[in-house]
Every structure is written in structure tokens, then in C-alpha cells.
Amino acid sequence: MTFQIKQLEEQFNTRLFDRGHGRVTLTAAGELVMAYAERILGLSEELEARVGELTDELSGVLHLGTSTTIAAYWLPWLLEGFKRRYPRVVPRVSVGNSQTIEGRVMDRSLDVGLIEIVTDQPTLERRHLGQDELNVIVAPGHPLTFEKAVRADQLAAQPLLHREPGNGIRDLVDQFFTSAGIPYEDLNVTAELGSLSSVKHLAAAGLGVAVASRAAIGRELKAGQLAAIPLDPPLFTPLEVILLKDKFRSRLVNTFADYAAEEIPRLASERY
Incomplete structure (x- = not known):
């Protein structure tokens, strides 16, 4: 490796590393060469994939x-x-x-x-x-389990386990409240969570209510760890694939x- 580095330094007529005080660090030229080397490796990986495509594999x-x-x-x-x-x-x-x-x-x-x-x-x-229905999720025995569907004003009265900003379900739930004339400031948000498993765990423990995709809670519903109630009006999350x-x-x-x-x-x- 030292020989190859020396060859590169001779080729570019500059030092790629500063050596001193027991430390080795990249020079500005070294950082530039490193960046291009990473790009070349990435192109090599892409080239291998494209050649594989030509062979139908x-x-x-x-x-x-x-x-x-x-x-x-x-x-x-x-x-x-x-x-x-x-x-x-x-x-x-x-x-x-x-x-x-x-x-x-x-x-x-x-x-x-x-x-x-x-x-x-x-x-x-x-x-x-496609799309997936969103449900209110609560601990079994929660008072909301006796409702056929949950309105925005009923949900706003509960301690809400909300998703983090930028989350698709968070945006839909915020729109659900806005459509009912309920501003965010009037919600009783008890936590904002980036983890779906945390949302389900805290709801099952009775520390709040949440809104989650029906597909994501099937296991907990079967195990009796959570109960789910539809929203009124019904709310659905889209499922999309995106590419450039x-x-x-x-x-x-x-x-x-x-x-x-x-x-x-x-x-x-x-x-x-």
C-alpha cells in the first residue's frame, strides 16, 4: 500500500499525507484523491451491474x-x-x-x-x-373501544402518541384534525415518536392513544395486546413507490x- 501511495504522490507531484507527531492525516490533495477514488469505486460497482444486465442476469x-x-x-x-x-x-x-x-x-x-x-x-x-386504513390504537379495555368509530374531537381529548414531523401518517392525522377545525395547539400531545414499535408499545401500556396503519398492527391485535377503532370519517394512507x-x-x-x-x-x- 505504501508503494502505491508513493506512486500516486509522484504521479501528481504532491504529498497526499502529512506525517508527523505520530499521526498521519490527509492533505487537501489527499482528500481530493480520496473523493475521486470513492466515485470511481461507485462507478465500478455500477458498471458491474450494467454488464450483468447485458447477460440477462x-x-x-x-x-x-x-x-x-x-x-x-x-x-x-x-x-x-x-x-x-x-x-x-x-x-x-x-x-x-x-x-x-x-x-x-x-x-x-x-x-x-x-x-x-x-x-x-x-x-x-x-x-x-394502494392504500391502507388508519385506525386509532389503544390498550384493551380503553373507553374508546366501546365506540364504533372515533371522531376528531374525541381523539383530541386523549393523550396523543404522535409521530415525528415529516412522517406520512403524522401529516394525515394533522390534516384530520385541521379538517375538523381543531388546531395543533389544542391537541394533548404526550410524545412525538419516530419509532413505530415505540408507538405500539406505549399505546399497549396505556400511556396514550395513537393512529397507526391497520397493516402494521395485525400481530398485536391477534395477541390481544392492542385494540383498534376506525376513524370517523375514515382515513387512509397511500402506499407509493418513487424513483427519479x-x-x-x-x-x-x-x-x-x-x-x-x-x-x-x-x-x-x-x-x-
């Missing part, structure tokens, strides 16, 4: 981002089927709120996003995958987007 790394709800429920089933069909593809999954995932697809740090908001960004292509509008998009990205657009509606029909 889909392979390579898929940088995929999903919302927390999709990651918790839909993603495992989706990836299982995709990996069985394309075993040489390596998914690298990032989980965040829908707004964060949207931004990372736009800045090209992710290839594909699975989110719960309807994007209006002109640089993005979106495909609607790019004529040079890889076949791997297009194939996964097409697969998600077919598979999630199929999974939904089996589970409801």
Missing part, C-alpha cells in the same frame, strides 16, 4: 429507502419474493420517515423509495401501490419498481 446493489411502517410490515414479504427471483441482487435498505426518503431519492443517494405520502416533486416518477425520472435508469431499478407495483397490491388482497 440481474445483479448489483439496490439502494432502497422505506418509511417505518412499510419497513415493518410490507418490506420483508416484498424482499423475500424479489430475492428468490433475483438472488444476485443485494438490497441496501434505509428506513426513515416518508419526507426523508423522498429527499434522498431526489438527491440520488437512494435508487427507489417506498413512502406513505403522495409526492408532487416534478423530478420524481411515482406509482400508486431518468432515461438512463438501470434495469435493476426499473425491475424492482415494477415488481413492487405488482406485488404490494397482491399482498394486500391476500391479507385483507
Whole structure:
């Protein structure tokens, strides 16, 4: 490695490292060479995937981002089927709120996003995958379990376990209250949480009520850990796949987007 570094320093006629006081640090030129080396490695990875496409064997790394709800429920089933069909593809999954995932697809740090908001960004292509009903979730025996459906004013009177800003479900719940003429300041927000599992745990422990995707609470409902009540009027979260509008998009990205657009509606029909 030392020989290769010396060769590079001779080639560029400059030092790439400062050595002294028992420490080795990159010079400004070294940082520049490092940045380009990382880009070259990334292009090499992309080249390998594209050559694989020419041989009809889909392979390579898929940088995929999903919302927390999709990651918790839909993603495992989706990836299982995709990996069985394309075993040489390596998914690298990032989980965040829908707004964060949207931004990372736009800045090209992710290839594909699975989110719960309807994007209006002109640089993005979106495909609607379906929708999921949102329910109020509470501990079994909670007074709201005796209601057929929960209105906004009833929900506003409860300690609310809310999602973090930027979360798709958070935006829908805020709109639900706004439509009923209830400002955010009038809500009794007891916590803002970025983790779906934390929301479910605290609701099951009786520390507040929350709104969650019906798909994400099936296990807890069957186990009797949570109870769920519909909203009045009903509220639904969209399921969307997003990717950049790019004529040079890889076949791997297009194939996964097409697969998600077919598979999630199929999974939904089996589970409801």
C-alpha cells in the first residue's frame, strides 16, 4: 500500500499525507484523491451491474429507502419474493420517515423509495401501490373501544402518541384534525415518536392513544395486546413507490419498481 501511495504522490507531484507527531492525516490533495477514488469505486460497482444486465442476469446493489411502517410490515414479504427471483441482487435498505426518503431519492443517494405520502416533486416518477386504513390504537379495555368509530374531537381529548414531523401518517392525522377545525395547539400531545414499535408499545401500556396503519398492527391485535377503532370519517394512507425520472435508469431499478407495483397490491388482497 505504501508503494502505491508513493506512486500516486509522484504521479501528481504532491504529498497526499502529512506525517508527523505520530499521526498521519490527509492533505487537501489527499482528500481530493480520496473523493475521486470513492466515485470511481461507485462507478465500478455500477458498471458491474450494467454488464450483468447485458447477460440477462440481474445483479448489483439496490439502494432502497422505506418509511417505518412499510419497513415493518410490507418490506420483508416484498424482499423475500424479489430475492428468490433475483438472488444476485443485494438490497441496501434505509428506513426513515416518508419526507426523508423522498429527499434522498431526489438527491440520488437512494435508487427507489417506498413512502406513505403522495409526492408532487416534478423530478420524481411515482406509482400508486394502494392504500391502507388508519385506525386509532389503544390498550384493551380503553373507553374508546366501546365506540364504533372515533371522531376528531374525541381523539383530541386523549393523550396523543404522535409521530415525528415529516412522517406520512403524522401529516394525515394533522390534516384530520385541521379538517375538523381543531388546531395543533389544542391537541394533548404526550410524545412525538419516530419509532413505530415505540408507538405500539406505549399505546399497549396505556400511556396514550395513537393512529397507526391497520397493516402494521395485525400481530398485536391477534395477541390481544392492542385494540383498534376506525376513524370517523375514515382515513387512509397511500402506499407509493418513487424513483427519479431518468432515461438512463438501470434495469435493476426499473425491475424492482415494477415488481413492487405488482406485488404490494397482491399482498394486500391476500391479507385483507
